[in-house]
Amino acid sequence: MFACICKRVRECEIRSLIQDGARTKRHVAQACGAGTSCGMCVRRIGDLIDEETDAQALSQAA
Numbered sequence: 001m002f003a004c005i006c007k008r009v010r011e012c013e014i015r016s017l018i019q020d021g022a023r024t025k026r027h028v029a030q031a032c033g034a035g036t037s038c039g040m041c042v043r044r045i046g047d048l049i050d051e052e053t054d055a056q057a058l059s060q061a062a
């Protein structure tokens, strides 16, 4: 599933970037361009950052 249609970036690609250290929407945009055109996906990118960082925190706490 595409998270960013304008730049044709899939959710799994963004999740992978976050797992590799991207922590802000700007980091994601710099890495793959997602969110840099119409901006409709920016909220979803933020949600993905929250989901992945929460998952990482939980796995580190376990």
Ligand code: FES
Residues within 6 Å of the ligand: 003, 004, 005, 006, 007, 034, 035, 036, 037, 038, 039, 040, 041, 042
């Ligand atoms: S859908 Fe991501 S910039 Fe347009």
